Amino acid sequence: PYIEQIFYIFKAIKDYLKTFIPKNDDPRLHLFQWENTIWRIKYLIKKLKFKKDIREVLNRKQNTDEKKKEIQILESNYKSEARIIKAPTGSGKTVIFYIDSLLHYFFLKERVVIIFPTRLLNLEMFQNLTTLIYFLNKHKMNITAGLFIGKSSFKMASFDKKSRNFTLIPVCPECRSKISFSFNTDNIPECNSCHHKLDYIYLPEQISKVLPDILVATPDKLFWDLLTGWYAAGNLGNFGAQVIKCPNCNQYSSFLNKEQNNSYVNRESQVKCMHKDCNAKIPLDVIKVERKTIGFIILDEIHSISGLTGIFISKLIKSLKLIQRKFIGINNSRSFDIDIETGTATIAEEQKFIEKLVEKKVSSFPSEEEEYKKYFLIDNDNIRYRILVLNNIFTSLRRAFTYLNLYNFKSYNIDNKYNHLLSSKYGINDLGLGCGYLYRKNDGYAVKQSIFQFSKGLGFNIKHQNELNSQNLLFISGNSKQAEVIKFLKEIENKDISLFLANQVVSLGLNIKGLNRITLFGTPKSMNEQIQTIGRIGRSKTPGMATILLYPNLPRDEYLYENLHFYFLNCNRLFESNPIQNYNLYISEILTPNLFLLYLNSELEKNYRYKMKNYSRQYWDHESPLNRIIVKFILLVLSGSGDDFTKKQRQKIFNIIKTTLMKIEQKLVVAGQYEFVNDILNRNNLIIKGIRGTSSQVGIKINEINENYIKKN
Template sequence: MTQTAVQKAATETISHQVKSNASPEMKVVDEITSAVLTASMFDHGRDIRYAGITDVLFPEGYTFVRRKLGRNITVPSVHTTEFIVDGDDGELVVEFRFIQPRIRGLRQKYPDGRWIRLSSRPFVLDGNTYQAGNEEPSEKMITTGPLKLKDLLSKKYKKVFAAKKERVEELIKDSKDKAQAMFVREVAESKIEVNVACRRLGDKEGRYKVSIRIQNVIPIKLSGVRPYNAEEVMKKSLFGAYTLVKSSKCTLLDTGNEEAMRECANLSTYPVKSSKSSDTLFSSPVIVYDYPWFEPINMTTSLKEIVADDKTLLSHMHLLDKNEVSVLKKSGKLAKILKVFRALAESTEGKVDRLYQFQWDAIQKFIKSLLKDDPGVLIIRAPTNSGKSLVFYTCSVLISVLRDDVKGTATFITFPTRALNSQQFSEMVSFFYHLNQAGINIKLGLYMGQEDDAAVKILSTQYVKEGDEIAIIERCPNPACHHDKIVATKPSENRLIPMCEECKTTLPYILLTNWETQDFCPEVVVGTPDKIVNSLTHNVYTHTLFGAPCKKCPNCGRHYPLCLKDQRESVAKCRGCGTALDNSTITRSTPRLVVFDEIHTLTGTQGNLLGHFLALLKTVGSIYDIPRGFWYVGATATVANQEELVSNLTGYEKDKQTVFPEKEEFLKKSDGSGYFVKRDDRIRHRYVIVEPLGVTTRGSVSQLTSSLHSFLDNARKMEGIVKLELAKKGLTIDEAYGTQTVYVLRKDDGRDLEKFIPDFAHGTGLRRPKVKFGSGDLSSSQLVQLNRAVKEHSLDVLLVTQIYGQGVDFPGLNIIHFFGTPRSFIELAQVVGRTGRGDVPGLVLLHLVPQIPRDEWVYQNFRYMIGDLEAHYEPTPINVANKYAISLSLPNVFHTLIMARAYEDHQMRYADYVHGRLNTDKALLKDILEEAIGVYERPSMTAVEKKELRTMAFMKAREMIVDFAGSKIETIKHLSAKDVLVPTLREKHKVIRYSEAVRYSALDGLSASGEDIVEADD
């Protein structure tokens, strides 16, 4: 098929920057990339505002005018390209290629013989319609003769290339053969200045830096209201512009190395050695980059074969030593492990045949630490979409199966967003179904949001009726059914049990509401960090999840907290079924494991606070006599201070941290060791970086999403490359590239684009795409509906904030647009990781925001940065000794430690009683203060830091306890009214400091760092 001038420019932009191959997926991504670039370089149907939004060189006069207007748009008239070469006898030939609009004007002949220019409205003559507009542009190229590097040292090359206006007239005659109208096809004159300079680099023999400056110096008429003539600018702009430098007798050096980054400054271009020839440099404003695929190595044996019997299972557990194997056999726990892995195999049937070797070995490492009673941190290093979640939920079950000192709620699994928690919870339902079918009685609870949140109401027993759909569970886990509708059954007013609408399978061990999770203390709780922290530090009645003593109903399984006024009575009544609960029913949960994904995303105050509250969780456990020792399992990418980060977060120093696989174990070696293979024949992501020219970033995103939507819509109807090549992979367009995602940093941008994109498409003659915006403001019901729309391919463009940025996996979300560079490179990697998770590469389009320093840096350093992205991850600044973070969390910590005493004395729930008790019980106050200090203390703290910490703790204790005096309400209500407690790890909050300085007698005899507390003004 013959390509247009614009398509040729797009093809060249791609083929010079990436290596292609004949695989179906590469043909598809090349075709889609070409469609993107064609739409961005030149559009026949639009004026100068949107005709081209990349690769444009505007006339310098227009650039001057736009700068004076001060709008936040980029209108360059200059391309500057700099690079380094080796070779004293080197010669260079510079080719500048571009396309120039061919304008079709229409004139009508008046009776007096004058030709009058018509507007762009259609002109009808003898039933035929004629219209002015843009035609296929004209291909142009200017070239220099061979330029010797030595000659350029003494005198730079400068030349102006000018071309006259091209004009063709075509008469339009009526039925009587008389000329009535005339087409005037015109290509404007051009004037391009080329400068080439060279200088020797330091004392390096034969090393030169070459600078090429190309400028559009054509004069334009600066007239009209704007004040410029839009058609004049259109005609005299150079679209799809790029530069080729062909070298001989010298060597072009890599443009992405540190020397090039240090010595060269490129303006509106990004040079790269051509993938077609090592002697050619390609320089374009558009960056195209292919990121390779790192593939996990499969086990040689299928999971079903491994779990054939206990002997076979043990033969594959090669990391366990003889003593550990002996313990498993003698304790009878081997049979339980076998059941766990059989349930895993059954729940993943059809999706997972063989585990990846890193998954299997990571699980073994966790088993070893459980058997050795060696608590610590297991950090899993693996790319996105490699199956870390499978390790998480397998380990969460194994701790309840293997540890005799664990019961009730043992594990908290926390993901950063509600959307991700919901999705992971849904995926775990099948696993827990098969576990219970195998006789392992284990429950799974969902825990997120507040009961009055719109996001949580949809799953509340108060609002859900018998027969209502439970959309958060995607399908029936019964392998004989797999029906896609789960409904609610309500055996009692406060009980909600999911049931398959088709086969009537019930799931009583799946707890969907916060109240049920708190009441039934499931072995595994999946929830947001905010909810878990809020429950720990705000609500005394939820401490049954964190180890507080309670009574468990032998009939319905509900837990009755022992912090109520009847705590001294030997019999209580179950709040669910009324069963009498005597002292023989007393029990407690033993939380021992916290699982969190993407540790490196926990930054700043959010990370500091989480570190405080994880330490508080252990402290509360010790108050409730839970066995000491906490396990942590998480995932992280390489960060500069990983050991320090994990230490601040968990309290465990380096000797208790296991990173798996280690950096040297990551890639497969010649001896067969290693866990991942870098695939040279396959890419994971294709990046396309565009700097919007002449429009805002909103305009750039809107044009390319609309154009790409139109392209994909047409591709569905035609037997073209995209459809045919995907069919070879057994995929449809919807399955591979069904929905475009636009990632925004601000909710305002998302709401704006939700309205603007469809209107933009309609205004340019394209079919309106279906666009939805998903943010943290959506209820669970709305989230489920949005998820369903994506999975059913009924949504064209999905606008998202971070809610979908970390961990959510949907087929068909393989095209993502960034509305500006994310706030961190870690965030960039996480969001990009949502694409390219299947059989086709992800297409990542980064629309830069003009004049934003971070965006400018990314543009100028992209290949250098993306080639080693992990090395550019920001050192995550978590420091639990941070005074500001301590000042925020101290009220929560004190309140939690006070609440914990309510399980011995129920009146500790009330503010005035706490004031009186702590004013007289000096020993209790001292215990609480020491426990609070212990939450923050780390071995690495200096003596000065410890003294300052103790002083802060004493001052905060005095402030709070003095203020409790005379307040007859619960402490939580009192502190909430004062707005003292941190409500969340993320949201902004204010802290009320008490100005009253009152001496508190119980504190007088206590000391901080060996010295008495000195009364001071707050």
């Protein structure tokens, strides 16, 4: 069966790639994509055999010691490693991620999570994944995908009130028309042209009900659902807790349901479907009980992960692995482990960085610099993009940046000055879409207003003034609303936009169709950001054009101006490393309540009443043996089992955990006996809600601690 599945995966990949190239072109995979796929298939066959051998040993009628010895022999021949895909921007790392995720799911039947750092990138990749899965399901592969971002209703965010259409998917994968989708009577998006149903993709609010095979997610959303304790009955089924499918509505119900009692868990009765629109009684059949574990995590754009954010993501992955191992009852790390794959183009010492991030050994592909040259050669006759550096004088940088964007807009989109020249040389004028890049949001909002004001004095007609109106001109940032981001991607797909403004979110892996011209407001803070940002252009036949407008009197910009050729000819030497220091006592303190709540919620499989303060006393009372088990679990997440921590450091973390749990106990003792534990902890502000926001707050707090220490000493 695997040979047939591999065949259909590559057939679907070929059909998927055809949607990005001219009709007469024949898509082909790059050599490094083929060789990585061969490695992945060999690795999965080895892992499949390892899991089979483990099951055979566990099922034998032997004493425990003999089983342990045999398992140790099997483990010595199998090692789970993280893998880094090293390739230039625009070379096709995402295609590798899609292939590897599909192979992993079909071989091991474990779910896959692909983590992208921003909502914008998640939306774009989910749109691409929808097309790929459509081609797979044409061959009856029956695979599903889900988008896992945000906290609010995504259905509302992707619903256009004027047209009453579903706008998340801009192009129908069946008929390729750009006519929008509408929700049919079954609440499924359906193409208004060919009536194709998107019954294989799911929005964030549907994930816990359907548990899709492949998730496209932000780390913040995973953190929120796993570690904040919010609605554990519904959320933990997404992370390995027991679930059963309702035969009436075909949705999953968790055994952590508030409607259950001990008799349900003991499989003596029925489970009530947890979904309000169904409420059917499900006959409790042991065979139908499932655990939909996550066995493969792909981390893209790892250059955006550093410092405190990196520590949080590291602990998120560790806690997910350990809680799933607890759910399925396997204590040995190699009997159940999460495979990790990452991709990078612009980071120094990436191997050390990933080892810190995922706490396991890492292998790179291509492995050495000489091997890298085997796959990627510099073509001196092919110009990908040109860089123009301007030193601003006699005016403010905002004013100069505004006029520069307006001048380019007029030249390429109104006067069409270069159409004939570009068409005669490259066969296409591919410089029509421009981006103004600013890394400070305040500058972005100010330039957005001034572009429209200054356009009036340059003789722009009403049509173009309307396009540059502050209401229509988009500034895309981390603060952009879901609906605004969806609108942006739809306008890009339909070529309804000629200029937009953006900050760092646009530099993190986005492949913006038609973007081939970018203007930068000063030199980005790091070489990583600069190459990633400029790497958004030059992906077509026409070379891209990047203009950097320098800050006057800023040392970084002055250095670039004075050392221009050295700066760009030595990019690889100037890439920054992303430091992660896993030993951080303050983060250990603020994460402890979240990890305590995670462990307590995992015990709801035994008795749903443990969510209440009175029934869960054996877990939070410091004299209870079960409390010591929780301490051990939290310590394992926060300090790991590797060589990164000394005994003294582990002891300090242990003391922090004990002290924090005593504080939790004090809050619980005075609370009402039937109050929910998660409500008590949230009311007392003991639970942190997300990664990036908390990272900023922790950074400020750590700076305050350091300043106070300096003053005292």
